[in-house]
Amino acid sequence: MAKAILHEGKQKRILGGHPWIYRTEIKEIRGEFQPGDIVEVYDIRERLIGRGYINPASQISIRIMTRNAEEEINEDFFRRRIQAAWDYRQRVVRESNACRVIFGEADFLPGLIVDKFGDYLAVQTLTLGIEKHKETILKLLQEILKPGGMYERNDVAVRELEGLPLQTGFIGASFDPKVVIKENGLRFVVDLAGGQKTGYFLDQRENRMALQGLVHGGRVLDCFCHTGTFSMYAAKFGAREVLGLDIAAPALEVARANAELNGYGKNCSFKETNSFDELRAMEKAGEKFEVVVLDPPAFTKSKKAVAGAVRGYKEINLRGMKLLPPGGYLVTCSCSYHMKEEMFLEVIAEAGRDAGRQLRLVELRRQAKDHPMLLASPETHYLKCVVLQVW
Structure with missing residues (x-):
């Protein structure tokens, strides 16, 4: 695994919990890697800060995924994170069958947005590092949330900054993308395919x-x-x-x-x-x-x-x-x-x-x-x- 070494004094914000590492904060990278790969991040004294995915084409070059030296970024990692995010929503969302299931950095899955509208999911993989794990993520969303269908809303300009194409469409079987959700005793039509953001x-x-x-x-x-x-x-x-x-x-x-x-x-x-x-x-x-x-x-x-x-x-x-x-x-x-x-x-x-x-x-x-x-x-x-x- 390649190692990214930060400039002196640039580790404080990252050690405090911020997941983004900017291109200008990296002193050097040792070892071979491909854009989107997981790399280890060290301070100037070569103390491990965490692991995250790298994309040199982006101003935000590394996004931290874990600060646990023993934690591998694999299918079990994504299963734990997605399950934890869903468990949290089931505790805090009231009187609605629609919610944001995964909110990127705030759920320790930077670059991933998942919204639930009734029985259906709208999914955004906004960064190259998350895009590389998309198939695993989609498999786990199916396993954990058991949606009736999923729709990809990767028509967001930030993907272009990551060198990714803009694309939308059904993930798997098609369905009527106009669904009706319930919220606090009201009902709303949500267009997963054509609405703003992910539809609502x-x-x-x-x-x-x-x-x-x-x-x-x-x-x-x-x-x-x-x-x-x-x-x-x-x-x-x-x-x-x-x-x-x-x-x-x-x-x-x-x-x-x-x-x-x-x-x-x-x-x-x-x-x-x-x-x-x-x-x-x-x-x-x-x-x-x-x-x-x-x-x-x-x-x-x-x-x-x-x-x-x-x-x-x-x-x-x-x-x-x-x-x-x-x-x-x-x-x-x-x-x-x-x-x-x-x-x-x-x-x-x-x-x-x-x-x-x-x-x-x-x-x-x-x-x-x-x-x-x-x-x-x-x-x-x-x-x-x-x-x-x-x-």
């Missing part, structure tokens, strides 16, 4: 419950509504009228189907529009809502784009606040890892000052429990959900 945003499951008690009898605006999940919860919790906005027509078709499926077709409506433009137009028209939900896509996926993201988040939050009467509620989210929680709160506070409104923090929430955060790896904490009362 599981990470907001618990945050949607924050609408309970806030929306009853009120008018609710759901911006960037996608397939209408927050809209359905608003209707479930007694909103008299819900309007969802999104720019994607296919997502809105599913949103309307979800409204009919749950019996909320009469008080939920959806409009195909740019949410930024619509918020400005509604403010000019004097529209008011008791609750405004802002759940936009990530405005930044790199440090370089943070300044632009700050402007975008400030704009939508300011506009959302202006649509609320005194005492109304704003539920605002960011799924951008580079938009840190403290920065996001400051952006919201600035929007409040510019809008001339006072803000009371009701709740500060994060991603659902099936998306656990590895404290040593801040990249696993990406979702922020802030519930505010606006005066």
Whole structure:
């Protein structure tokens, strides 16, 4: 097995539990290897740190799989890790037959994402090191979870950075990729083949419950509504009228189907529009809502784009606040890892000052429990959900 030796002083973050080793942190590699192979990682004094897979083509050259010197990366290793991940989900996921089964680094399986939707699995192998073990992983998923079918969603741009092709399709026998899941007494259509990410945003499951008690009898605006999940919860919790906005027509078709499926077709409506433009137009028209939900896509996926993201988040939050009467509620989210929680709160506070409104923090929430955060790896904490009362 080849040995990667780190530069002096570069081991601290890794010893603390972070699984990524960047190309610039490696002093030398001794021995022969192929991209995707398992290598041993040592500090400058040649003390073993752990074992992980290597890909020199990636900026993240090594991802640590184990820190146990006696643990081999083989089928039994993957069986233990997948079983542990599934055992954890069975403990923490409530009132739903859909969840994230494996969340990459947070489940000590970097580069692997597996989502369960009813009887079916959506699978992403995002790195070369995981791709090399794909057949073993798929075999074990079949053995442990016994799904009715599996669908590959390897259409993610990060694979190209690993030198991997983009590809999607059925793994084994085909099935209807549009499935209906159950979540907190509601039902949702999930398109495993064509939906965003792996078909559905599981990470907001618990945050949607924050609408309970806030929306009853009120008018609710759901911006960037996608397939209408927050809209359905608003209707479930007694909103008299819900309007969802999104720019994607296919997502809105599913949103309307979800409204009919749950019996909320009469008080939920959806409009195909740019949410930024619509918020400005509604403010000019004097529209008011008791609750405004802002759940936009990530405005930044790199440090370089943070300044632009700050402007975008400030704009939508300011506009959302202006649509609320005194005492109304704003539920605002960011799924951008580079938009840190403290920065996001400051952006919201600035929007409040510019809008001339006072803000009371009701709740500060994060991603659902099936998306656990590895404290040593801040990249696993990406979702922020802030519930505010606006005066």
